[in-house]
Amino acid sequence: MGYEQFLQSMVFGPDWSHGPWWQKFWASIGKVIDSQNLLMETAYRVRNPGGAVALGYSDALDRQGDDRMLPRGGTDPTVSDESNATYAARLKNAWLTWGQDPDDGAGAGSVLGILRQLKIAGFPVEMSGPPYWTDGCFLVNHVGKIYILLSGGVLDPVGTPSVCINRKSLDGTVSGTLTGWTLDARDQFYSKWMLVFLEDVASLTNVECPARSRLNGICKRWKSGSAQYCGAAIVPSTAIVWGYPYTTEWGQADLNWGTNGARFIDPE
Amino acid sequence: MATLDDLLVPRDRDTIEAILLSTLQAEGFPVTDWYVGGVARTILKMVASAILDRETWIRYIASGGFLDLASTLVDPEGTPVEGWLEMLAAQNFNLARAPATFTQKTLTLSCASGQGPYTRAAGELKAISQTGNRYVNVASVTIPDGSSVTATFQAESPGLIIDATGTIDQLTTPLPGVSVVDATTQFSTPVTSWTGTGTIVPSATGMPSPARTLKVTIAQSGRIDGTGAPVARFTLTVFTAGTPVTSGPYDVTATHADGDITLTFADGSAGTNSFIAGDVWYVSTPGQPTIQMGADQELLATLAQRCRDMWPALSAIPTEGKYAAWARQCSIEESLGVNRVATHPSTAVAGVVNVYVSDARGTAEASTVVAIQSYIDKRSVDIEYAAVDAATSVTINLTGKVWVKRSQMTEVKAAAKTSWNSYLSGVPIGGEMPGGIVRVSKLDQILEDLGVFNSSELAINAGGTDVDLELDPDEVPAASASGTDALTWYEVP
Numbered sequence: 001m002g003y004e005q006f007l008q009s010m011v012f013g014p015d016w017s018h019g020p021w022w023q024k025f026w027a028s029i030g031k032v033i034d035s036q037n038l039l040m041e042t043a044y045r046v047r048n049p050g051g052a053v054a055l056g057y058s059d060a061l062d063r064q065g066d067d068r069m070l071p072r073g074g075t076d077p078t079v080s081d082e083s084n085a086t087y088a089a090r091l092k093n094a095w096l097t098w099g100q101d102p103d104d105g106a107g108a109g110s111v112l113g114i115l116r117q118l119k120i121a122g123f124p125v126e127m128s129g130p131p132y133w134t135d136g137c138f139l140v141n142h143v144g145k146i147y148i149l150l151s152g153g154v155l156d157p158v159g160t161p162s163v164c165i166n167r168k169s170l171d172g173t174v175s176g177t178l179t180g181w182t183l184d185a186r187d188q189f190y191s192k193w194m195l196v197f198l199e200d201v202a203s204l205t206n207v208e209c210p211a212r213s214r215l216n217g218i219c220k221r222w223k224s225g226s227a228q229y230c231g232a233a234i235v236p237s238t239a240i241v242w243g244y245p246y247t248t249e250w251g252q253a254d255l256n257w258g259t260n261g262a263r264f265i266d267p268e
Numbered sequence: 269m270a271t272l273d274d275l276l277v278p279r280d281r282d283t284i285e286a287i288l289l290s291t292l293q294a295e296g297f298p299v300t301d302w303y304v305g306g307v308a309r310t311i312l313k314m315v316a317s318a319i320l321d322r323e324t325w326i327r328y329i330a331s332g333g334f335l336d337l338a339s340t341l342v343d344p345e346g347t348p349v350e351g352w353l354e355m356l357a358a359q360n361f362n363l364a365r366a367p368a369t370f371t372q373k374t375l376t377l378s379c380a381s382g383q384g385p386y387t388r389a390a391g392e393l394k395a396i397s398q399t400g401n402r403y404v405n406v407a408s409v410t411i412p413d414g415s416s417v418t419a420t421f422q423a424e425s426p427g428l429i430i431d432a433t434g435t436i437d438q439l440t441t442p443l444p445g446v447s448v449v450d451a452t453t454q455f456s457t458p459v460t461s462w463t464g465t466g467t468i469v470p471s472a473t474g475m476p477s478p479a480r481t482l483k484v485t486i487a488q489s490g491r492i493d494g495t496g497a498p499v500a501r502f503t504l505t506v507f508t509a510g511t512p513v514t515s516g517p518y519d520v521t522a523t524h525a526d527g528d529i530t531l532t533f534a535d536g537s538a539g540t541n542s543f544i545a546g547d548v549w550y551v552s553t554p555g556q557p558t559i560q561m562g563a564d565q566e567l568l569a570t571l572a573q574r575c576r577d578m579w580p581a582l583s584a585i586p587t588e589g590k591y592a593a594w595a596r597q598c599s600i601e602e603s604l605g606v607n608r609v610a611t612h613p614s615t616a617v618a619g620v621v622n623v624y625v626s627d628a629r630g631t632a633e634a635s636t637v638v639a640i641q642s643y644i645d646k647r648s649v650d651i652e653y654a655a656v657d658a659a660t661s662v663t664i665n666l667t668g669k670v671w672v673k674r675s676q677m678t679e680v681k682a683a684a685k686t687s688w689n690s691y692l693s694g695v696p697i698g699g700e701m702p703g704g705i706v707r708v709s710k711l712d713q714i715l716e717d718l719g720v721f722n723s724s725e726l727a728i729n730a731g732g733t734d735v736d737l738e739l740d741p742d743e744v745p746a747a748s749a750s751g752t753d754a755l756t757w758y759e760v761p
Contacts, residue, residue, distance in 0.1 A: 021297075028291040029315055032284070036322045043275045043326050047333025059272045063334045069579050069589075099582035109585025191618040191652075208702075225586045225621035226652040228613040 002037070004030035049088035061087050068094040069221070073120035077211035078203045082120070090120070104155075109224040111139055111147045112155040117218045124199050125149050133198055141193035142167075144179025183230050195219075195232040200261045204234065216268045232265040275330040276337070278323035278344075285316040328352060335575055339568035353568050361575045368426035369603040371562035373403060374555075375421045375436060376451045381414035383445025394440045395421055395448050397431040402440065411446055418453075420559060427564045428605065428628045428693075433557055453555035459638045461646060464544040465536020466491070466500070466520075476528050476553040481507040481638055483645075484531065484549040487517040489541040496539035507641070511616055512655045529553065550642055552634035559635065561605030561627045570607065574600070584649075588613075591623050591644060591654050598643035599625075604636045610659065610697035612741055619652040622742070624659040628693035630746025632658035659697045659744035664706060664737070666754050668726035670715060674759040680718045684752040687714045692745045699739035706737040706745050711752070721760045 006012060007026035017026075045051030046060035053061065061084055065071050068091055073082040082090075090097065098108050106112040115137070118125045126149045127136030138158075139147040144167065146158040167178035183192040195215075197204075203211040219229040279287075289312065293299045302308040324344060331337035332352035341349040350365075357363040375395055379385065393405040403421035411417050421436075423429050436450040455470045468484060483505040490500030503516035506526060518524060520543055524531045535542040577593030588611040599606035605627040614620035625632045625640060641656040648654060666688075672680050691710050699705045708728050715723045728737040739745065748754065 024295040024297070025292065028288065028295050028297075031291050032288055033319060033322075035287075036319060036326065039275060039326045040322070040329055043330035044333070046272065046275070046330065056270050057272060058269065060334075063272065063337070067335045067576065069576055094579065095582060098579045100584055107585065108580050108583035108587045108590075113583075186618075189618045191613060221580075221587065221589060223587065224652065225588045225591050225611065225654070226613045226619045228615065 003033040049091040053084045053088040058084055064091050070094055074122040076122040077214045108222050114222045115149045117222050121214055126151055135199040138196040140181055140196060142180050142183040143190045191226050192228045192230050194230040197234045200236045201234060204265055206265050212265055229267045231267045234263050236261045276327050278327050281316050281320050285312055288312050335572040339572045357571050357575050361578050363574055365571050366566035366600045368565045369563050370426050371423040371429045372560040373421055373450050373557045374418050374559055375448050376416055376418050377411045378416035378447050379411045379413055380445035384411055384413035386411045386443050395436050396438050396440050398435040399431055401429050401431055423562055427562050429562050430629050450557035456552040456555035456635045459550045459642050462547045464542050464547050466542030467534045468549050469532045470529055470551050472529050478508055481552040486543045486545050486547045489545045491535050491542045492520050492533055497541045500543035550638045552638050556633045558633045560603050563605040586648055591621055594644045594647055595623055595625055595640050598640045602639050608697050621654050623654045623656045624697050624742050626659040626697055626744040630744045631661045660742050661746040662743045663748050664692055664745045665729050665748050669756045670723045671721040671758045671760045674761060677759055683718050684714055688752045689747040692747045695745050697744045698741040704739050708734050708736055
């Protein structure tokens with residue numbers, strides 16, 4: 001029973017206070033108190049994902065995301081247009097997102113954890129292939145391990161394909177036996193890694209901008225502690241740069257960063 | 269669309285009264301005929317006043333579910349309401365707010381020949397620093413005649429106390445022939461995670477150099493003499509300026525040298541393992557007199573951060589956030605007074621993350637570093653580990669001119685120094701973002717807020733007028749002794 005009914009009931013006050021006008025008076029007072037009670041209930045419910053969605057408090061979801069360190073995702077790194085329902089479901093699942101999902105692992109500190117957060121943020125990391133060199137993103141580490149996110153969000157540790165055997169030895173020569181990209185002058189500095197986007201990310205430029213800030217923020221937060229993020233190369237399939245595509249020949253035109261959209265995005 | 273602000277901004281009494289009037293009008297009451305001060309309006313005002321508190325509770329309930337909102341909650345008079353975040357932290361994250369703690373220091377008491385010995389119970393000895401801070405012995409102490417002894421003293425008041433090493437040099441409960449000082453020693457008190465009966469004692473001639481931390485990890489259980497048990501083996505990790513170098517494993521022998529430091533090992537109970545695999549032992553040189561750095565009650569913002577820290581803590585693979593969380597939690601559990609932590613993957617050693625820590629002074633004792641190192645080592649994974657180090661302290665020296673009314677000079681100077689030092693004590697390791705800086709504009713703002721007549725040519729570390737000081741990622745600012753007193757202060761009549 002709300003206050004609107006309670007104040008009109010005979011248990012509240014003597015008979016003389018329940019005449020027609022008195023009842024209207026009590027009903028009015030009760031309505032205002034009930035409206036406050038409703039706000040109190042709302043205040044409590046919006047603290048949780050389900051309540052915030054049900055009541056349409058979008059900004060309450062964003063606050064919950066701040067607390068769980070899971071910001072709202074989007075279709076592009078510069079927008080946060082993830083639906084309330086989807087976002088709320090992710091927030092409810094924060095435990096397994098940060099920890100480990102019993103089905104596929106992932107979690108913070110893992111490659112899959114990083115790629116999933118990038119995908120949620122709107123970065124094109126998922127590959128639609130085969131073939132696997134037209135879109136999406138590679139995560140490459142110094143000693144040649146390559147990881148891709150297949151359609152559907154499944155991680156595929158590609159391994160060390162032959163095209164990746166171009167890492168320098170300590171003496172500066174390319175032996176042809178060391179897999180990986182030369183991210184460090186030292187042979188086995190295994191904890192360095194980078195991203196290679198195979199399609200353009202228009203909003204991602206190598207200046208201070210929301211997309212770069214978001215990219216670097218995700219990489220720092222979700223990588224393992226000692227892993228050193230070295231930046232991201234954007235090499236759209238139309239771009240020609242040294243070493244990519246691997247059919248590129250020395251002397252070919254446009255063998256420069258910055259042409260046809262190829263560019264490098266610095267880490268923090 | 270509804271927004272949180274609808275719940276966070278309480279309606280005032282006039283608004284509630286207007287809603288009541290509107291509701292009554294809808295029921296057919298002639299509210300426009302009710303004049304202010306009349307019976308009906310007065311009754312409504314009373315009702316509005318009676319239910320006004322509920323508006324505040326709506327805000328409390330909504331704010332109390334969000335870390336940032338709960339940490340900045342104030343009552344209608346502007347007084348902080350701290351219970352909501354404390355409840356949120358306790359119930360959702362199982363975290364208790366850390367109380368204020370006392371600084372503790374090791375003081376050396378020396379007695380001239382023929383003047384002692386003296387035995388004093390806990391609380392009977394009081395020492396005072398050159399800055400006027402008082403310390404009391406926490407346990408009974410006997411000062412031998414013609415010799416010296418170290419004892420633990422605790423500050424009389426909780427909270428951050430800054431006394432440079434060597435400045436606690438007077439007893440306010442004097443004893444003939446007895447002197448006191450908080451001296452640097454060769455080694456810190458070892459920090460151990462130790463189950464064996466064997467012992468390790470460090471020694472050196474003079475003060476060892478460079479300053480470093482030694483970590484002995486028993487790699488294979490056993491003894492030195494190999495009698496009744498195999499010969500034990502250990503690895504030695506030396507942290508110098510935050511860079512770890514591990515060597516070994518070595519057989520445990522009677523002595524092992526690391527530069528100018530000798531570690532003397534001794535077996536414990538005969539016939540069984542004295543050194544147990546997995547046991548670790550740390551010592552730092554030099555040993556600082558500060559055992560525990562006092563801290564104020566934990567800030568709500570810090571408590572909120574520790575709550576957030578629980579998310580990366582879920583991960584099986586430690587992230588930078590998880591290492592930082594461990595450092596913060598260790599500081600709370602062991603009363604270390606660390607209020608800033610920064611993490612970066614090592615550029616020197618693959619698989620290592622550097623963890624930099626600082627207390628409110630802009631530095632950290634070696635004992636603090638060792639305690640956090642030990643805490644993290646017990647929790648980190650095999651494939652990578654952390655190297656904890658004190659953030660590099662950058663002393664902030666100020667220059668500039670300030671004009672203040674003569675009548676306000678004393679209080680403005682004192683308030684400026686307090687506010688500036690307070691600001692510096694909270695600047696993150698690596699500086700404020702964006703840019704990683706110490707802001708000279710903050711000094712300008714402090715002076716302006718205090719009502720100075722004018723200020724000009726404000727500069728930090730001679731970096732130029734109004735130029736912010738950029739910090740490296742491992743650097744943290746530390747207030748100079750003079751602070752804002754170093755500015756040139758002019759009186760204005």
